Amino acid sequence: MTNVLGRLDFDVIAKWIKPGEKVLDLGCGDGSLLRYLRDEKGVLGYGADNDPANILACIGNGVNVIQIDLEAGLSGFEDGFFDHVVMSLSLQTVRHTERLLAEMLRVGREAVVSFPNFGHRSHRKAIAAGRMPVSESLPYQWFNSPNVRFFTMADFEALCAERGIVLRERLGFEGDNIVTEDLNLNASIAVYRLGRAAQ
């Protein structure tokens, strides 16, 4: 697979989004995903971020960006306004994970999330050896990590099952490769397309 944006999960996310959709990208960074989606798919995109440097970068990139604190929720957005609400490699950086997931599926028809899989075998090995894992997907020390939630794909899927969140599609990656067997053990990055169960 080609990695057009230099970040593997962007490819997957872009494939799941149809031309002309309305997309909200939470923790949008410098806006490169949104710029790609706008230029390639004519998406109407908005980024949300709370880092002044990222706000500036998005404006420099000509991408819509709204400075909000994701921990405070998405209360300003109407129900179902977006086709997709994306959160790429940021879900593990918010404390109110459960509430944010619910909010994503309130304002969006579907949510797309990716996160580093804590259950990857290299991480298990580090823990078994008595140390917190430091890897390509978790490149921080315990004392300087922006990540505040540590969970595996199995953990995440259990939460979804409990909260009526439907897993529409899921992919696991290890480096540049798609993982096909035992994702919770072999995938370092997980990407999910999520929806609400029909009422």
Add this chain to the structure above:
Amino acid sequence: MDTSTNSVGEVAPQRARFDAPLTLSGGAALPAFELVYETYGELNAARSNAVLVCHALSGNHHVAGWHAGNPKNLGWWDNLIGPGKPLDTRKFFVVGVNNLGGCFGSTGPMSPNPASGRPWGADFPVVTVEDWVAAQARLADRLGIEAWAAVIGGSLGGMQAMQWALEYPERIRHALAIASAPKLTAQNIAFNEVARQAILTDPDFHGGHYYEHGVVPARGLRLARMLGHITYLSDDQMAEKFGRRLRQADLRYSYDVDFEIESYLRYQGDKFAGFFDANTYLITTKALDYFDPARDYGGRLAAALARAKAKFLVVSFSTDWRFAPERSREIVYGLVHNGLDVSYAEVESMAGHDSFLLDDPHYHAVLRAYFEGINT
């Protein structure tokens, strides 16, 4: 233009007269009117690089540079506008205008009432943000500007940028609303009402016809400005800037100035009362109070904004409680829900509402990046 100092340099105001009547929101019509304005930079051949700068309560057309013989009288947004500055006059043709009802040369309460030959005084009709923008559109026609590349303003000026997007969606490509609001809150109207009462009850007000008595309601205007200054600063900034510091070594046990903050407010009040017109102050606070584009849409701002086509930049400041970030967010969500392009920055700043006039590096970087992205 002097590019070595990043200043537009010496500038001179110009005057435009409009002889077609202008019907105002309140029903009255001005048979003719004049607007005073300044311009910086050059209008390009395509006439596609014009930026209108709208002023707030006490501002005017003198936005950048200085006037002949008065190099210290810098325009009120000189830190933003000039060659190499965030609103770069090498790229843009910038227009500043004194609004209708103003006291800096445009037709207002101090102008002669054609019906009587005497100054309008309190008989000058109440004008609104809508009326200002209608008058500004006449000026745009006169300058040959079919569409503004951008309209920018802070506070009340941001309301004018919004109104441009609503009333003339084809004539504005970008709207920049800084430290602004889609409508004032009750608290905000309350402050304006106290300011107005200070002026209206000043014995020198004479029902607004004080010019004829050779006096100005300076006490009222002074109080109005003192109150305003309290609300433009944040509690924290006031504490840092003044604290409980005394002017003298000891308490005076009198009603003279004890604290630095008292001295500051008196100074600001006196200064303002020395150059600003009380009738203009009354009119302008009313324009602030009345602005509420959602009013005709059952209070639904998103419905009101449906007419807009411009791309927006909305900026607020963390400690601004007079035009709080929450009010800016209302604008942002109203725009998003119409599928309009909008970016929103909430700038960390100590300086309260006044922040929009300061040159915080991040704030100016945001404006610079946004203006750089505007095609001319």
